[in-house]
Amino acid sequence: MTSNRETTIIRIVDMHTAGEPVRIVEAGYPPLAGNTILERRRDAQTRFDHLRTMLMLEPRGHDGMYGVIPTEPCAAGADLAVLFTHQEGYSTMCGHATIAIGRWAIDTGRVARVDGKARFGLEAPCGVIQVDVETDEAGVTRVAFESVESFASALDRTVEVPGRGPVHVDIAFGGAFYAILPASRIGLSLMETPLAELVQAATAINEAIRTGGSIVHPTEPDLGFLYGTILTDDVALGMHGGQPSYNLCIFADGQIDRSPTGSGVTARIALAAAKGEMTVGDSCEIRGVSGEGFIGTLAATSGTGLDAASRVRVAGQAWYSGRSEMIAEPGDRFGAGFTLPRRLADLDTPV
Structure with a gap:
């Protein structure tokens, strides 16, 4: 510094x-x-x-x-x-x-x-x-x-989401944990529903799972937390027939990943392997909200279901x-940055 x-x-x-x-x-x-x-x-x-x-x-x-x-x-x-x-x-x-x-x-x-x-x-x-x-x-x-060894940790888990009731999700690890489900499962269309509504729904799922505090990594406690929720289209990864799959990842405090989410692609393919939808060597293109895609390939897997452990290869380009x-000058009130308040009444303004 x-x-x-x-x-x-x-x-x-x-x-x-x-x-x-x-x-x-x-x-x-x-x-x-x-x-x-x-x-x-x-x-x-x-x-x-x-x-x-x-x-x-x-x-x-x-x-x-x-x-x-x-x-x-x-x-x-x-x-x-x-x-x-x-x-x-x-x-x-x-x-x-x-x-x-x-x-x-x-x-x-x-x-x-x-x-x-x-x-x-x-x-x-x-x-x-x-x-x-x-x-x-x-x-x-x-x-x-x-990827590191990746896996599904829960299949068809029921989560009580305020305002939506019980929602069934899969939980998978691709270097970070994700809740994964098709948008149609909560009455939305990944392609047609306004983005703000998709973000609101995924954020509510994130909050419900995080509040439950039940994400556990098998060997490292520091990895045991939900990173985000991925809303997908309706076609299983192994059944896209060469056509791209689309998804939307919402993580942190409602943050939208513009990319397909590399560790999310890993988690989706590890989940597909656990469900028997993909086998070693199978590839698919997954696209995010920007329209650009990553190519994901199931590189290795062993076991089935929740005992399956997979490694996934993800390819893309960066620019x-x-x-x-x-620069943060002394005396700058925003030297450490700031976030927009939900209401002007919430402003932390010096008196």
Whole structure:
């Protein structure tokens, strides 16, 4: 963190993957303490959360911003390590950001490229992900990653959602936990219902499940929380016949993922494997609200149903959108950012 009379300056590069922003810290963020990536995540939450809010929230960010904080790797097999941030906090995995990091790591020389190709281990809070980067003769760079072990943790679970009554959802892990269901199950159309109504419904499902507090990761307590809800179209992934599937992911405090959600694609394919709808080698394109897609492939699986464990390969492209320095001057009331109030009466205005 560069400081001049307590002025905070953080250098960033902005990218996007399928329209979803990725703000990568390149310089100015202080070193994190901890012997594991999860300890460093907790350190960021405890000591430096004002830097997350500075970068993610208005006036330097917005309610759809997403970020990456590079740190030193801790795990064996990792060449780079990152934390993922958003307007509400910190994620355990992010596929669209991983795709952006793949390109950024090659372009900045952090990972060597041989004959236009590179493969490296990226440590995220959920584990080490293998990332492949390839640049063709036209200079187009494509990135793919293979997920951590992913699985369905609940099938047809009933959730009491205020205003909607009992709603049946599947819960799956793709580096983060998601509730997954077709929009039609709650009387909505993924393609025709106004976006605001879809967001409201998915947010209500998120809140109902989080209030229940019953998401448990089998080995790591820090991963045991619901990240978001994914509303899908009505066609099972294994039955799209080459046509794309569409979904909408709502996470954090009503944040809309513009991309198809890389870890959500992983979770959907792991869920399809658990249901016997996809087998190893099957691929599908999944598109998000921007209309851009990721290609997901079931790379490996073992077991069936809730005992199935899968690895999924997700491929996409990332693009640069800007480079800048984020500055917070001393005395700036919004140095750590701010969020819009629900009502003007809720303003935290000094008297």
